[in-house]
Amino acid sequence: MPFANNQRITRRRSSAGPTPPKRPIGNNSESIGRQAQGPRPTFLTLRDHGKVFVADLPNLSDGQLAHISKEANEVLNSLEKRLSDLENEPNVSNPENDTLIKASTKRDVTLRFIKSIEEEQEHRKNNPALRDAASESLPRTFLEVARHRLPGATFDSLLREALEACAVDESTEENKVIDEPKETVKIMDIPSSNTNASLVVSIDSSDDSKNDSI
Structure with missing residues (x-):
């Protein structure tokens, strides 16, 4: 009996133990989905054109490209000014500041977007x-x-x-039928006072023309 009790105690001890921490299901699915989708497509949200993707640049006209490039440069200038103001503020100089990180990321995306526009314009000129x-x-x-x-x-x-x-x-x-006047040839025997009969040939240019006698 003591041996049986020891077996039961040993069984319980072997099955017991610290359980590994369970990760949230939502975070795991998000990371898997992010890996499956790959990198996000580069786009820029502009005032007049809304969300413009780099993949759509070849489908735009030269005038649209020029206008989008102008807007993108305006966005870049605004971001650089914003970053300069943030770096000069004493409370925001921390490199881990969320506002500074977002502004820097958007500036990098804008720079890549402008570079893609310039490459598309250069490709069109040298095609x-x-x-x-x-x-x-x-x-x-x-x-x-x-x-x-x-x-x-x-x-x-x-x-x-x-x-x-x-x-x-x-x-x-x-299949178009071209109506052209057809020439008709008529042969008539005309009696003559001479012993030899004369043969007269008359050519009409249309069906409504009258026969001329010779």
């Missing part, structure tokens, strides 16, 4: 395909610009619609 199209014809240039500006599905849909419209015009021209 060899666009230069070749410009030296060839205006329609080819327009097609090349549309291919770069419009999303793939939109460009394909518009191109297909244009090709179908051209095909309809060609079939209409082929």
Whole structure:
């Protein structure tokens, strides 16, 4: 009996012990989701255009890019002024200050955004395909610009619609009947006082013309 009691005590002691701390489920799921999604896309919230993503820059026109670049530089100047004021304040000079960290992060994002705009503008100026199209014809240039500006599905849909419209015009021209006046040839025997009968050929340019007698 004492041996059995010792076994029971030993069993209880072996199963007992400190349990590891349980992490909150919400934080774990957030970290997993963050790892699965990867880095967040770079965007900038502007006054006139709202939230603009770097991935949307190739779809914008030259005028829109210039206007967005102007707004982004205004945001950058405002952030740099704000950071300068925060660094001069004695109570906010702590590098772990939340306001200072947020302003610095937004400034870095704005700098990357402006750099992306400059790279897009430089790419458009030095695009060899666009230069070749410009030296060839205006329609080819327009097609090349549309291919770069419009999303793939939109460009394909518009191109297909244009090709179908051209095909309809060609079939209409082929099936069109052109009415032209047809020449008719009539052969008549005219009696003559001579012994030999004379053969007269009359050519009419239309069905309504009258026969001329010779």
